[in-house]
Amino acid sequence: MSEMSYNEIVLEHFTNPRNVGEIQDPDGEAILTSKVCGDMMKVQIKVENGAVADIKFKTFGCGAAIASSSIATEMVKGKTVEEALKITNNAVVDALGGLPPAKLHCSVLAEQAIKMALEDYVNKHKQG
Amino acid sequence: MDRHVYLDHAATTFVKKEVLDEMLPYFAEKYGNASSLHRDGREARAAIDRARSRTAGAIGARDEEIIFTSGGTESDNLAIKGVAEAYEQKGRHIITTKIEHDAVLNTCEYLEKKGFEVTYLPVDEYGLVSPETLEKAIRSDTILISVMFANNEIGTLEPIDKIGEIARAKNIIFHTDAVQAVGSVPIDVEKMKIDMLSLSAHKIYGPKGTGALYVKKGIKLSPQSHGGAHESKRRAGTENVPGIVGLGKAIELAGANIGGYAERLRAMREKLIRGIQENVSDVRLNGHPEKRLPGNANFSFEFIEGEALLLLLDMAGISSSTGSACTSGSFKPSHVLSAIGLPAEIAQGSVRFTFGDANKEGDADYCIEQIIKIVQRLRAMSPLFAQEKGMRKNV
Numbered sequence: 001m002s003e004m005s006y007n008e009i010v011l012e013h014f015t016n017p018r019n020v021g022e023i024q025d026p027d028g029e030a031i032l033t034s035k036v037c038g039d040m041m042k043v044q045i046k047v048e049n050g051a052v053a054d055i056k057f058k059t060f061g062c063g064a065a066i067a068s069s070s071i072a073t074e075m076v077k078g079k080t081v082e083e084a085l086k087i088t089n090n091a092v093v094d095a096l097g098g099l100p101p102a103k104l105h106c107s108v109l110a111e112q113a114i115k116m117a118l119e120d121y122v123n124k125h126k127q128g
Numbered sequence: 129m130d131r132h133v134y135l136d137h138a139a140t141t142f143v144k145k146e147v148l149d150e151m152l153p154y155f156a157e158k159y160g161n162a163s164s165l166h167r168d169g170r171e172a173r174a175a176i177d178r179a180r181s182r183t184a185g186a187i188g189a190r191d192e193e194i195i196f197t198s199g200g201t202e203s204d205n206l207a208i209k210g211v212a213e214a215y216e217q218k219g220r221h222i223i224t225t226k227i228e229h230d231a232v233l234n235t236c237e238y239l240e241k242k243g244f245e246v247t248y249l250p251v252d253e254y255g256l257v258s259p260e261t262l263e264k265a266i267r268s269d270t271i272l273i274s275v276m277f278a279n280n281e282i283g284t285l286e287p288i289d290k291i292g293e294i295a296r297a298k299n300i301i302f303h304t305d306a307v308q309a310v311g312s313v314p315i316d317v318e319k320m321k322i323d324m325l326s327l328s329a330h331k332i333y334g335p336k337g338t339g340a341l342y343v344k345k346g347i348k349l350s351p352q353s354h355g356g357a358h359e360s361k362r363r364a365g366t367e368n369v370p371g372i373v374g375l376g377k378a379i380e381l382a383g384a385n386i387g388g389y390a391e392r393l394r395a396m397r398e399k400l401i402r403g404i405q406e407n408v409s410d411v412r413l414n415g416h417p418e419k420r421l422p423g424n425a426n427f428s429f430e431f432i433e434g435e436a437l438l439l440l441l442d443m444a445g446i447s448s449s450t451g452s453a454c455t456s457g458s459f460k461p462s463h464v465l466s467a468i469g470l471p472a473e474i475a476q477g478s479v480r481f482t483f484g485d486a487n488k489e490g491d492a493d494y495c496i497e498q499i500i501k502i503v504q505r506l507r508a509m510s511p512l513f514a515q516e517k518g519m520r521k522n523v
Contacts, residue, residue, distance in 0.1 A: 006439075014439065020509045031511060037454040038461075038472055039433065042511035058511040060476075062435035062454040066509070103454070 009097040010067040017070035019077070021056040028121025032113040036105040039065045043073070043117040047125075051080045057113075064103035068110035071095050076114055085118050087111055131445040133491045137331075137423055137484030138280055138308060139449055143374065144333040144485075150377045151335065154370035162367050163356065172369045179376025183340050186383040187306075187325060188316035195341045195359045196372050200307040203326035203341035204231040204274075206352050206363065207303045211272045211324070212239050213350035215301070219269030225249045225257050226467040227284075228276050231326075232305055233463070236274075249275075254416035255284035255468050263294050273302045277309035277325075281451055281464040281480060282415030283424025285313065292321030301347060307331055307339075311382035312390055312421050323347055327379075329371065333485060334378030338371030393423035393483045396492045400425050400481060403496030408503055410516075414465065414478065423483035426451075428465075428474045431513035432506040437479055440502040446495055451478045473512070 026044035033040045039061030046054035055077050059069040072092045076084040089107040093099050160168030162176050184191045197203045224236055226248045236246045247265045249257050273295050278285050295302035303324035311332035328339040355364030410430040434450030441448050451462030461475035507513040
């Protein structure tokens with residue numbers, strides 16, 4: 001319960017989250033609920049030439065969940081799907097300059113929801 | 129954003145000037161140890177005696193029935209463990225509720241590990257304990273009933289006089305954690321048949337780190353700290369003289385002004401409740417509509433998470449508190465909100481606002497205005513809200 005305070009980067013992403021919204025006819029999408037705390041993230045992606053051309057999210061969650069959603073979507077935007085799939089929650093936490101220990105699971109939610117949306121695209125793509 | 133609106137008086141309050149003024153000489157000038165026989169000691173002793181009279185007077189107790197402690201948590205620990213150990217020959221069953229403060233709940237859990245049995249009474253949707261259910265829970269080996277006077281999260285006032293009646297009739301010791309109630313609600317331990325009562329100074333414009341436990345004359349208490357003969361051998365350790373002086377003054381001020389204080393808080397609180405209910409959809413007021421602390425309002429805003437709301441309110445200068453899972457560190461929503469039957473995802477969006485003397489006219493209006501904006505903003509990014517409202521895309 002201690003050390004709940006967020007750093008400047010987290011607060012900035014929480015206050016001005018990037019990529020909030022929805023995509024009409026997404027190429028891949030996922031909605032995931034955290035087993036840890038009940039937070040929920042929805043991710044939609046648009047893929048062009050094998051790369052993430054656009055990504056949007058909606059998150060029901062705390063400051064860390066919203067900030068993680070924002071920075072993680074920024075991190076995969078423009079990357080190829082293969083590269084984007086390599087995103088880790090540690091990379092998300094690093095990009096945020098750290099999260100309070102009790103909030104690390106929020107970065108996992110962002111990482112996994114994005115991966116699920118990418119995998120949704122890969123699966124659909126395979127089926128042709 | 130320079131405006132600051134403190135709406136977390138249930139967490140703690142500022143120390144009033146009159147209180148601080150009385151405390152200050154006891155740090156550097158009148159620094160005697162109350163156990164010493166010389167003039168310095170006598171001076172400290174006299175100050176403690178005065179504070180004891182003021183504290184006793186505020187709740188209808190006798191001076192010798194007041195034990196000074198380090199605060200509400202220690203008072204609860206001393207009451208519950210002290211009685212459990214002193215009466216374990218008589219029985220090892222304790223009755224409490226599911227909505228107690230952690231200071232009571234975790235003390236009871238500790239005693240369970242030591243072989244005591246604890247019944248945790250349920251509450252209704254408003255957070256009220258049923259005296260009938262309580263009466264049925266009493267067994268021949270029940271030694272203690274501990275029910276809070278007012279709940280710290282949702283503000284519900286429990287039927288203390290009825291519980292006191294039952295406990296007295298069955299000859300069972302009745303303890304109440306009145307940390308939130310003292311100063312906001314008139315209390316008379318004699319009339320209400322309360323045997324033990326915990327209170328704290330920092331909730332009533334006194335200093336942190338000071339509290340008291342009222343113990344009715346004749347009740348045995350096994351001390352929980354061992355050392356000198358302080359506080360009639362029930363709480364060892366050199367008395368925190370400035371803190372005790374502060375508690376005495378704070379509780380005297382609170383008692384002199386209880387009606388006016390409660391009325392002022394209630395007016396601001398009602399304004400907030402009306403403003404929110406009229407302007408925000410999908411919102412729930414937690415706790416009882418009338419039987420609640422005058423300064424307490426607790427809302428669940430559906431489809432958003434409490435901590436996010438709290439952070440944005442903080443950025444707008446408003447200090448509040450949340451029962452959301454992600455903030456608790458335990459990843460479970462507040463035990464109080466669970467006990468009143470609130471589904472986890474709704475409990476997630478709960479925020480508490482508690483009014484007090486740091487508030488002035490206009491604070492409720494400002495708070496309403498900010499809440500409307502922030503709730504709208506968070507709902508716009510909530511997948512739950514979009515789902516609920518039929519996935520209205522790009523509207």
